[in-house]
Amino acid sequence: MTAVVRSVVTGAGGYLPPDVVTNAELALTVDTSDAWIVERTGIQSRRRAAPDQATSDLAVQAALMALDRAGRGVGDVDMIIVATTTPDLTFPATAAIVQRKLGAPIGIAFDVQAVCSGFVYAMSVADSFIVRGVSKCALVIGAETMTRLMDWSDRGTCVLFGDGAGAVVLEPSEGEGLTSDRGVLGFSLRADGAKQDLLYVDGGPSTTGTVGKLRMQGNQVFRHAVVNISEAVLAAARNAGVAPSEVDWFIPHQANQRILEGVAKRLGIDGGRVISTVSEHANTSAASIPLALSVAIEDGRIRPGQLLLFEAMGGGLTWGAVVVRL
Ligand code: ACO
Secondary structure, rough: OOOOEEEEEEEEEEEEEEEEEEEEHHHHOOOOHHHHHHHHHHOOOOOOOOOOHHHHHHHHHHHHHHHHOOOHHHHOOOOOEEOOOOOOOOOOHHHHHHHHHHHOOOEEEEEOOOOHHHHHHHHHHHHHHHHHHOOEEEEEEEEEEEHHHHOOOHHHHOOOOOEEEEEEEEEEEEEEEOOOOOHHHHHEEEEEEHHHEEEEEOOOOOOOOOOOOOOOOOOHHHHHHHHHHHHEEEEHHHOOOOOOHHOOOEEOOOOOOHHHHHHHHHOOHHHHEEEHHHHOEEOHHHHHHHHHHHHHOOOOOOOOOOOOEEEEOOOOEEEEEEEEEE
């Protein structure tokens, strides 16, 4: 047994903007149907941020809930990492805007851009800072206003995404170097920039000077998702020293119910251990995992001490997985 520092999730929170957009409403403006969307994706509705709500506003609400559940105050926070692909502004980082809006003290604040894998990447980055003693109380937030990136005439994408934010508080705690320790036990991260064309936004400050719209070859992304995610999950589990069969709760990025089920089946994870919020949240990109975590802690399914497995895939392509004991 070796004493090690672990990054422990001491609180989780989530926020969804109040405006619910149903499939039937989308079918009024684009050639689709509730039946098609539900059958192909499992999505029944999604939330849309109000015109005056920025990504940072969603992030602040989720962060306050996470801090409250952790029994921490804004004054304790020494690092804020926001995983987002829909920042308020090109700069400053949304994390710095969140710091200002929270009134958090001077500390570290930056964004992580790995699209839907952003939260998995951000958790891994935060873990490294905590293990090195750089941060004692970190906010790791996934926050998105994906509806702002939609081409509302493209039925292949506009039905899939929604807005929201989720956050966790990470704090150091001494572990024994065993898989029974609380905290981040292992992770694996991947990127394949050669597959950019499958999923990207067609604008940016140094190319078009515009924000751009999301473009996706959905069936190609789908094909890559199940195989690649499974490999990354197995690598993260190996890294953590656990087997997927030991995991209490599998919390995937919420892109498509068929992908969730396909990955779980491939890994031999029983469907009853998969947290799914895709029907009501749709794909909230980097926000989807912490939002699902927050929901399942609140409804009592996820309890302290349980072994959790997060996984995601997104634009880049990027993908990865994190193993955490709550
Ligand atoms: N309503 C009705 N028909 C539609 C819709 C719609 N909303 N969207 C597409 N179709 C049609 C297509 O036009 C096509 O019609 P055609 O055969 O006449 O050409 C037909 O449905 C089949 O299209 P596919 O794209 O092959 O359908 P598929 O079963 O693959 O489902 C979907 C599409 C839901 C997008 C699926 O491929 C998917 O979920 N892909 C993965 C998305 C994802 O996980 N993204 C990663 C994360 S996102 C991020 O990182 C930002």
